[in-house]
Amino acid sequence: MSAIASPTTAPAEPSTVALGLSRAVFEIRGYFRRGDQMFFTFLFPIVMLAIFSTAFSGLDLGPDLTAASYYLPAMLAAGILTSGLQNLGIDIATERHDGTLKRLAGTPLSPASYFIGKIGQVLATGVTQAALLIAIGHVVFGVDLPDDAGRWLVFAWVLLLGLATSALIGIAIAQLPRSAKSAGAVITPVVLVLQFISGVYLQFSMLPEWLQNLASVFPLKWMAQGMRYVFLPDSLAAMEQGGNWNLTGVALSLAGWLVVGFVVARLTFRWIRKD
Template sequence: MNALAIGLDRARYETRVYFRQGDTILFTFLFPIIMLTIFSVAFSSAGDIGTRPDGSGGVTPAAFYLPGMIAAGILLSGVQNLAVDIAVERGDGTLKRLAGTPLPVVSYFIGKLGQVFATSVLQVILLILIAHFAFSVDLPTSADKWFSFVWIYVLGMITSAVLGIALSRVPRSGKSATAVIIPIVLVLQFVSGVYLQFSMLPDWLQNVASVFPLKWIAQGTRSVFLPAGFASQEQGGDWNLAGVAIALGIWFVVGVAAALATFRWIRKDT
């Protein structure tokens, strides 16, 4: 209980620090919101996406890109934010200093996860509110849809967070963290149906994207916010929420194992 209390206090501290960093706010917190606004305005004159030959069906660009931006936000908040943040703290000696304090490792991670969830939930709320009130996007009215969204979000967020912790070991220094992590995250967004309609990608690239968790997070969020007819554009022709849960569950286990195996307060080579 003491470790939990310390962790929650640490989460409040981490959240305050997060909102004091202008670059982090721009490229992690505001980036999906900015991209949703750009896509919604830029493609507003192109007509609805997914319209049938008879002119029926389809959704506005804002409605189409909303689930993708939510999925991107989950990846940015978990993978990019934690991978860069922890790598920088290792490089500037913060982890070394923390190792000399009574702070339990579990409290450190509770603090990181608390910050990630607090900022990500606020980001998702803002995305949904902007889409609904600024671009007139209809939101789900079914309790089942919102229940699906909650478990997809929580599982996707936890999975992204542990993968971010594991990836923090990849950069050789804190200074190189951004240059190493951001390209990985950016490529995943382009091949996972965030910026491009997933069915537009060649089959081999869809298969590659299916190996990684973002594709499944984006597919899950699309199942919540897009009409049922869009399921035909997914691999296999349906939303496959069971596959979403299995894929994210596997990646969560992989992420936890990798984080436990690689995380150290101090690099072995320093």
């Protein structure tokens, strides 16, 4: 009597999340292997913190407030934006130009898994960068850290929500450059302008009211404001637009841009440009 062959069961395909997490590990490894990207998106805020803390060490900012204490929140916010918007915007434009996205289109990787991989890379590198910034600010420049658990909780949600928002905006804005060579020229000026009008390099209260209102449309201003709440004394809240920290506005702005970034990224993302 001949044996009856049992039907072979095809292996289950990995889920969207599993593929995304696997892609995130690949993206993180690739990120730390690129020296230029490491400097301009990972180490750049740390370098700027060192420069501002040294250059303005004699600046009178009030009792118990040094230049390093004042600029640490700003550099944390700048790092969030560059980790997501600038990093992914240039990176994805380059991958489209060099054929990486075209090759990925022929794999089981879906756009959703690709997004998870990119966002995972931004979260991992952004959190690491923030930890280094805080450690250097505290150990090297003597910045006093908050002793209130509530402020650290605000720090956590501003950081994570800001990174996710910046990552999705970066995926969305990556559709603008026509080539890898033009990606830096298109995206970097946007990041620089936002940094100058959002209270990163210049004291926000010194800017004209119309420029403050313009900056309030974009998420970087709110990221910087949330970080200032965490690390600066409450007496400086009077220098903010509206005279208070307005954490509700921080949350609403970042959440709104998160939704906008996701919708635009999902509607416009293509493995291959139509043109």
